[in-house]
Structures are given as C-alpha cells and as structure tokens.
Amino acid sequence: MPSTNDFLTVGLAQIAPIMLNREKTTDKIIDYIKLAKQRDCHIVGFGESLLPGYPFWLDKTDGARFDSPFQKKIFSHYLDQSIEIELGHLNSICEVSRNEKINVVLGIVERAGNRGSHSLYCSLVYIDKGEIKSVHRKLMPTYEERLVWSPGDGNGLRVHPLKKFTVGGLNCWENWMPLVRSSLYAQGEDLHFAIWPGGNSLTENITRFVAKEARSFVISVSGLLRKEDIPDDIPFADSIKEKCSDLIFNGGSCIAGPDGEWIIKPTIGKEELLVATIDHNRVREERQNFDPSGHYSRADITELKLNRERQSVIKIID
Numbered sequence: 672m673p674s675t676n677d678f679l680t681v682g683l684a685q686i687a688p689i690m691l692n693r694e695k696t697t698d699k700i701i702d703y704i705k706l707a708k709q710r711d712c713h714i715v716g717f718g719e720s721l722l723p724g725y726p727f728w729l730d731k732t733d734g735a736r737f738d739s740p741f742q743k744k745i746f747s748h749y750l751d752q753s754i755e756i757e758l759g760h761l762n763s764i765c766e767v768s769r770n771e772k773i774n775v776v777l778g779i780v781e782r783a784g785n786r787g788s789h790s791l792y793c794s795l796v797y798i799d800k801g802e803i804k805s806v807h808r809k810l811m812p813t814y815e816e817r818l819v820w821s822p823g824d825g826n827g828l829r830v831h832p833l834k835k836f837t838v839g840g841l842n843c844w845e846n847w848m849p850l851v852r853s854s855l856y857a858q859g860e861d862l863h864f865a866i867w868p869g870g871n872s873l874t875e876n877i878t879r880f881v882a883k884e885a886r887s888f889v890i891s892v893s894g895l896l897r898k899e900d901i902p903d904d905i906p907f908a909d910s911i912k913e914k915c916s917d918l919i920f921n922g923g924s925c926i927a928g929p930d931g932e933w934i935i936k937p938t939i940g941k942e943e944l945l946v947a948t949i950d951h952n953r954v955r956e957e958r959q960n961f962d963p964s965g966h967y968s969r970a971d972i973t974e975l976k977l978n979r980e981r982q983s984v985i986k987i988i989d
Contacts (some may be wrong), residue, residue: 676834677952679862682707682715683892683945685869685924685938687900688724693752693760696722700777701767703944708771710946714833716776716864718894718924719843720793723752723780725868727896729815731914732907745906746819750782753791756806757784761796769801774833776840776892778866780820781808785983790821795840795866797831805829809842810851826981830858835951836888840864846877852885854977857964861887861929861954869894869920871937883931886957888949895942896920929957 684703689695700717707715719725726749728734734742754760761779768775774797781794793809793816807827812820828851830839839860845851846865855863863881867873874891882889896919898912905911918940926934926947934947961967 674835677950678948679714679834679836679951680710680712680946680948681890681926682710682712683890683924683926683935684715684717685893685895685922685945686717686721686942687895687897688721690724690896690901691748691752691905692902693723693754696724697760697763700764704764704767704773704775705771706944707946708773710944712773712946714774714776714838715944716840716866716890716892717778718892719778719795719866719868720780721778721894722754723749725894725896725920726816726819727868727915727919728911729818732911734815734818741907742818748906749780749819750789750791753780753782754794755782755784755788756796756803761798761803765798765801765803768798772800774799774838776838776864776866778842778894781806783808783821785981786821787984791819792823793820793842794823795827795842795864797829797838797840799831799833804831807840807842810845810848813844824982825854825977825979828854828977828979830855830860833862836862836954838862838864840866843867843873846881850975852881853963853975856885856887857975859964860885861951862949863887863889865889865891867891867893867923869896869922871921871923871939874923874925875937878925879927879931879933882927882929885963886929886961887954888929888934889927891923891925891937893923894920895922895940929954
C-alpha cells in the first residue's frame, strides 16, 4: 500500500511579473507562495526569469543593433533590477519559504557576483524550506536571449529529495538538450520542473515527451505577460508597448504523468495557481518496463560526463 510519503501536492504559479521591478515582483511571488501553502502544497514553481522579467523587448526593438543607446539604457535598467543573491535579494522569499515550510522553484535573472556582478544569467533557484540548495544558470541562452544573458555552467545540475520524490529542473529550451536531461535522470530525478517564460507552443509537446522518456512526472510552469504588466516607468515604455499585442505570453502551464498522459492540460491566458496531488507509486509502476538510467541503460557502451564546477575567471589564494 502507498505511504503518505508517496503523495506530494504541487503548485504551479502561472503569474506575470511587475515587469522589471524587483521589489514589487518579489511581493507578488511571496503572495503566491502563501497561497500555495494555504492550498496544502509541499512545493510551488514559478516561470523562467519571472524575477524581474523576461527580455521580451529584444525582438521588438532591433535588439541586435550594436552600440545602440536604446539597448544600452534598457540593459542598464535590467541589470539594476536583477537578482544578486549574495546581496540578499532573495532573503524575503527564503524567509516565507522557511516560515510556511514549503519548497520553491523560482526563475530569476541573476547578476552573478562571482563574475563581476555586471553580467546576467537566466537561473533556476531551488529553495528547500528557506535554504537555497542550488542555483542553475541556463547553459545556453536561446537565440536573441544571448544579447542579454550569458552562458551558464553545470554547477546547478543537481537533484533534491522531497518526500519520496527526487526533484530537478531546467530552464526553457534546456529541456530539449538530451544529455542535460540525462544528467538529471542519472541522479535519480523523478519529478522534473521545466520552467518557461510562457506559451503553450513551448509546453504542449515537450512536457508529455519528457515525462514518457523519463517515466517521471513533469511540471511545466510558465509565466504570463500582458501589455498592462509593463510599467510606464521602465525605459522607453511607450515605444515598447506600441509594438506589443495585449497578450505577449499566454501561459501554458501543465503537468504530465510518468505515462505521458495529462494530469493538468496547458492552461491558457490567465493568472492562476494550479494545484495537483501526485503519487510516487505511478513512477515505480512505469519504471517496470523502462528506466533510462537503470535496467534499460548500457553503461558499458555509453557514458555521460558531468562537470559541476562553478565557472569563474579568478581564483584568489590569500
């Protein structure tokens, strides 16, 4: 018979940021963490780069133009509002996670202190009841994202125990990288968080595919972004809004089970906390016929190497 540790209640916070406003977006995230706790969630996830927002303006404002005063000014603002963990920018979120005894998966734009504090990384942060357990910097920003985000490293490719589950996660198109997925499978992952800026075109196919490949639960948490979420006080707000539709990112958050079938189908166009209770017994059942890092692997023929060293340009010896 399944034990109580088999069951895990998960929350998917499909919300919009207060765009490029670290303080106000943090307050909104805290409200949804508390709401998730009220609905008995053990863990709650948020979309990619939610804090303080995804750089959606790049493909609307000639983002690749070299030495553009426009791009320099908005990048400066983005950098100012991003998250430097060492300066305590996540302390209030960690505090509510600790007080509410709930785990958090959060997408941030990280200003990396160990890389000089002036370059940005798209990072997935895993918080276990107030303690930051890992910060995974997106390995390869996608297409125009490379104009503002730097390539990350393998330091955050880690998994974490939660009741009977083993939790891992990746940012957006990293979920299409087979060897990166495999590095989490090999560490025992059976609950995968895929975080996205928003869009059912991103989540609808891959969520079920990865779930079936891994024989794991896959939770795709997407952001949402509407024209009304762009404050008037960000640089060039009016000219950016002129180029935007009313709904910029439509969400698409969803959950698939270890057989690839929907538990929650993609949710479109609204802010909402989605909640489901999942059963680890379903993982064990589906691993009977396929286990990608266990009985259905051939370690004598193929082997994966994972480098988890945090990249830095300086090593100081005092």
